[in-house]
Amino acid sequence: MERYSPSKIEKKWQDYWEKEKVFKTEKDSKKPKFYCLDMFPYPSGEGLHVGHPRGYVATDTFSHFKRMKGYNVLHPMGWDAFGLPAENYAIKTGIHPKNTVEENIKHFKKQLKSIGFSYDWEREINTTDKEYYKWTQWIFLQLFKKGLAYEDTRPINWCPSCKTGLANEEVVNGLCDRCSAKVEKKDIRQWVLKITAYADRLLEDLEELNWPEPIKEMQRNWIGRSEGAVIRFSVSRTPFTVEVFTTRTDTLFGATFLVLAPEHFLVKKIMEGEVEVENKKEIEKYIKEARKKSELERTDLAKEKTGVEIKGIKAVNPANKEEIPVWVADYVLGFYGKGSIMSVPAHDERDYEMAEKHGLEVRKVIEGGEIPFTGEGKMVNSGKFSGMSSEEGREKVLEELEKEKKGKRAVNYKLGDWVFSRQRYWGEPIPLVHCKECGIVPLEEKDLPLDLPETERYEPTGTGESPLAGIESFVNTECPKCKGKGKRETNTMPQWAGSCWYYLAFIMKGDSKSLNFPASLYKESFKKWLPVDLYVGGAEHAVLHLLYARFWHKFLYDIGVVFTKEPFLELKNQGLIMGEGGIKMSKSKGNVISPDEVIKRDGADVLRLYEMFLGGFEDRVSWSEDGVNGMKRFLEKVGETAKKTGKQEPSREIKTLLHKTIKKVTEDLESFKFNTAISSLMILNNEMKKLEEVPKGIFSDFIKLLAPFAPHFAEELWEKIGGEPSVLKQPWPKFDKELAKEEEVTVVVQINGKARDTLKMPAGADEKDVKKKALQSKKVKKWTKEEKIKKIIFLKDKLINFVV
RNA sequence: GCCGGGGUGGCGGAAUUGGUAGACGCGAGAGACUUAAAAUCUUUUGGGGUUAAAAACCCCUUGCGGGUUCGAGUCCCGCCCCCGGCACCA
Numbered sequence: 001m002e003r004y005s006p007s008k009i010e011k012k013w014q015d016y017w018e019k020e021k022v023f024k025t026e027k028d029s030k031k032p033k034f035y036c037l038d039m040f041p042y043p044s045g046e047g048l049h050v051g052h053p054r055g056y057v058a059t060d061t062f063s064h065f066k067r068m069k070g071y072n073v074l075h076p077m078g079w080d081a082f083g084l085p086a087e088n089y090a091i092k093t094g095i096h097p098k099n100t101v102e103e104n105i106k107h108f109k110k111q112l113k114s115i116g117f118s119y120d121w122e123r124e125i126n127t128t129d130k131e132y133y134k135w136t137q138w139i140f141l142q143l144f145k146k147g148l149a150y151e152d153t154r155p156i157n158w159c160p161s162c163k164t165g166l167a168n169e170e171v172v173n174g175l176c177d178r179c180s181a182k183v184e185k186k187d188i189r190q191w192v193l194k195i196t197a198y199a200d201r202l203l204e205d206l207e208e209l210n211w212p213e214p215i216k217e218m219q220r221n222w223i224g225r226s227e228g229a230v231i232r233f234s235v236s237r238t239p240f241t242v243e244v245f246t247t248r249t250d251t252l253f254g255a256t257f258l259v260l261a262p263e264h265f266l267v268k269k270i271m272e273g274e275v276e277v278e279n280k281k282e283i284e285k286y287i288k289e290a291r292k293k294s295e296l297e298r299t300d301l302a303k304e305k306t307g308v309e310i311k312g313i314k315a316v317n318p319a320n321k322e323e324i325p326v327w328v329a330d331y332v333l334g335f336y337g338k339g340s341i342m343s344v345p346a347h348d349e350r351d352y353e354m355a356e357k358h359g360l361e362v363r364k365v366i367e368g369g370e371i372p373f374t375g376e377g378k379m380v381n382s383g384k385f386s387g388m389s390s391e392e393g394r395e396k397v398l399e400e401l402e403k404e405k406k407g408k409r410a411v412n413y414k415l416g417d418w419v420f421s422r423q424r425y426w427g428e429p430i431p432l433v434h435c436k437e438c439g440i441v442p443l444e445e446k447d448l449p450l451d452l453p454e455t456e457r458y459e460p461t462g463t464g465e466s467p468l469a470g471i472e473s474f475v476n477t478e479c480p481k482c483k484g485k486g487k488r489e490t491n492t493m494p495q496w497a498g499s500c501w502y503y504l505a506f507i508m509k510g511d512s513k514s515l516n517f518p519a520s521l522y523k524e525s526f527k528k529w530l531p532v533d534l535y536v537g538g539a540e541h542a543v544l545h546l547l548y549a550r551f552w553h554k555f556l557y558d559i560g561v562v563f564t565k566e567p568f569l570e571l572k573n574q575g576l577i578m579g580e581g582g583i584k585m586s587k588s589k590g591n592v593i594s595p596d597e598v599i600k601r602d603g604a605d606v607l608r609l610y611e612m613f614l615g616g617f618e619d620r621v622s623w624s625e626d627g628v629n630g631m632k633r634f635l636e637k638v639g640e641t642a643k644k645t646g647k648q649e650p651s652r653e654i655k656t657l658l659h660k661t662i663k664k665v666t667e668d669l670e671s672f673k674f675n676t677a678i679s680s681l682m683i684l685n686n687e688m689k690k691l692e693e694v695p696k697g698i699f700s701d702f703i704k705l706l707a708p709f710a711p712h713f714a715e716e717l718w719e720k721i722g723g724e725p726s727v728l729k730q731p732w733p734k735f736d737k738e739l740a741k742e743e744e745v746t747v748v749v750q751i752n753g754k755a756r757d758t759l760k761m762p763a764g765a766d767e768k769d770v771k772k773k774a775l776q777s778k779k780v781k782k783w784t785k786e787e788k789i790k791k792i793i794f795l796k797d798k799l800i801n802f803v804v
Numbered sequence: 805g806c807c808g809g810g811g812u813g814g815c816g817g818a819a820u821u822g823g824u825a826g827a828c829g830c831g832a833g834a835g836a837c838u839u840a841a842a843a844u845c846u847u848u849u850g851g852g853g854u855u856a857a858a859a860a861c862c863c864c865u866u867g868c869g870g871g872u873u874c875g876a877g878u879c880c881c882g883c884c885c886c887c888g889g890c891a892c893c894a
Contacts, residue, residue, distance in 0.1 A: 679828035753875030755824045
């Protein structure tokens, strides 16, 4: 048997596709558009492992399918190339990140090309190109001009290892998302984006998105909207009031103490001596200790509730005018709500723990269960509200508070503003100038891009300033407004900035190679191509890239740059590919499989087929080298079938199977069930192979069905049977409903629901005929001999069930 | 603790949404080819029973225990386990 030798034919067809621009997105096309996007990669030094291309293979297969179905498909690729690895490599070796990135991109591109992806490479983008990041800077400036970017010096997350500030989204369980170092709190001057202004829209518009439910849920949780009230407690012997946020106004009568976070402003006043208390030293000591704790330690649920009473002041419960003690405790978080809470130990588990530990009063105000009881019930000990249900009381107490101006309805979010500046080198410079006369002045559009300056020293300073601060020629500039002396902002943008709008750049590239200003140039193309119809990538970006990009898109919508509310209509997450035996692939375990090896040995088509055949697209799956071999055998068998093609008229049986296969493959592709689509192609091939001669018409349709999965081999076979290339430009086969139906069907005969026999019947046979034939069967007679048939259940072309 | 997703042969996984459980692939067994091996081809392959053997036949089987139904992997109730995410969010 002739060996399947992919290396020659794959190169041949890749060259053909490139030369003939087979996959170029059409500019002025009457076809309906389809925008099919991959999450673009960070071009790391290690290159691809077999897990990466899984999503790419799926979108590529899908893009081929859509093109054959008559769509004008935009399927682009680019590089998200700013980020820490290249910079850290530069620190170690002195090689400029620009050079590393260039090398890595070359390698990645070569790898992707060897898989034969149908990207329109003319639209390739790179976030570190000046013509690209001038736009990233431009969008930042628009945010600044609308007051959505502001300077702040609140304590923020600081990674001591990366020596930079981080966004909340980049802190995972108290650890740095990049390097897993313990994140600290540090006061540094930061640029912050007001993503909270979009909280409600980011939440509401999730409804209309066709995204995996877990991702939507993660975004909902991250935004963390809760409705309740802000209640004011006056503090005795001081001019201050303490505000608390609560969702349970109905438990106000049970608030027996107040707790402040160590970061609370009143605690600061005490430390500064503005408010006199009896135990300042004790409080000071407690705060110092709390500060030392990492976020991880502070939020450890198993930890005991610690705290110190602030002696000498009392708060007044606005519900019953009772004076209650005020405590400072680190279980109350400074950054959530008002940084202070009313403590209701009878109806909150954490407050209960605190009260138990420190001997504070527990007062029951809701009936319904064992203390601490957090459910709904009848209100008691609550003055005139006693007797109401907690749901009703919640509203009534709130109304009363509003009337007396002691509180107001409020919505609180867990989502915080986005800490947007980094004290690192390899990112987009922030295009602002600090001027003594004019304050903070934005650069003008014509002065963009603000180039990232050259330097020999990439080392982060650790002082809260970026390495750019040491480059005098960069820092010292003229104020764009008064032309006096100015100093440039030296922070850079985070990793996520470039990926917030890259899907727009692919559209823009179709209009102008160099991404010129102004934005209005691209109006028509944005209208035509947005939103992205299908977006595929890993689930790890749920609250990072996917949230940030939605935020920027909504902003661009507000300022009239784009015309859809959401950027990505449908999202799919590929499941992880594990090593053999379900172990995670990693360098240290030595079980990483490179697609290069598979391609070299078995070819790109085998790699593509196997990536799609291994299991459900969104499921976690394990790689198996034996399984790869199965795909190779499949293609070899297809090659054998091809040799038997002839002019013979197809039989009804093979026609029926073909049309059933067309139906199945089409439907499976539409619902991203690649594994079962491939399996039905195998079934058809197995049947064709049994024939003496394979009718050419049948086989040519089979090639078309195979083409999106194994494009190189399909092209080769298409040429061999005399087809004009490219098979990928052929229309997708249509199935004939009538032909897809079997002429003869297998009807299951059941006795009391148990299958006892099967009958071959002509399709459409009615109950009478089926019953007659069924009762002739020996097996049926055996089971119905003694008993009477009570009931017959009949399903046309499927089953007959005798109940005896 | 809360929220999502799961649990089907030796393995990866199918099952038209209530209708022959185990498609397709891998692996394994037997045979053919070969000096031999690999590759390839043919064939068997959920477990058990019955049988000298085979055909045929029967029973059991989708994490566990109940239920609804003529009929349950699929629906309902109660458990157990695994994976992912969130977690002192007031």
